[in-house]
Amino acid sequence: MTLINNNQQPDYMMLVEKQLQLTESQGIAIRGLWDGMKKMQEDVTGKVEEVQMMVQEVRDSVTLTDAECYQLQEAVRIRSITLTKDRYKETDGKFNETVGKYRRMIWSKLKVLFSVAKYSHIRRIDFDDSIYFVKEFRPEDYI
Structure with missing residues (x-):
């Protein structure tokens, strides 16, 4: 693929199209990363709440020293x-x-x-x- 047309001038439309494709693929990658981070945060929050409940159960069941x-x-x-x-x-x-x-x-x-x-x-x-x-x-x- 050449970026110079027959008149020996750069094909700006083709350059812009290439840049647009690159930007779109980066956007898709960033969206996937963002979605993964949100899911991970939800998982961590759920686990923290679960651990807090377990700790409270242990505290509530411990007898006198x-x-x-x-x-x-x-x-x-x-x-x-x-x-x-x-x-x-x-x-x-x-x-x-x-x-x-x-x-x-x-x-x-x-x-x-x-x-x-x-x-x-x-x-x-x-x-x-x-x-x-x-x-x-x-x-x-x-x-």
């Missing part, structure tokens, strides 16, 4: 003693028996509230609620 169990035990110990002091003097013979009674009652109601067989199976996301329950526990609410 040893430190949190200790804090909960301490809260129950303090609350059972406080409740008993409100009703008996420490020198009273029923003091220790009543502390134990309140302690068992708190643990029992706590396990029922959080639907667990052992307090250590309370989920970490429920830790603050369990501490609040213990601190606000009133035996009168369950008698």
Whole structure:
């Protein structure tokens, strides 16, 4: 294909036609690249959302740490003693028996509230609620 016509002048129409074909093929390639990038972004976004949901499921199912169990035990110990002091003097013979009674009652109601067989199976996301329950526990609410 020659770009010079019989009069020895460049064939501008043919040049423009060639350039137009090249531009169109580049446009098709760029469109394909763009469409591929959009699809990839959608796939990545979907995967990120899926991973976030899985992470949340794991967080929601993780139970109390040893430190949190200790804090909960301490809260129950303090609350059972406080409740008993409100009703008996420490020198009273029923003091220790009543502390134990309140302690068992708190643990029992706590396990029922959080639907667990052992307090250590309370989920970490429920830790603050369990501490609040213990601190606000009133035996009168369950008698």
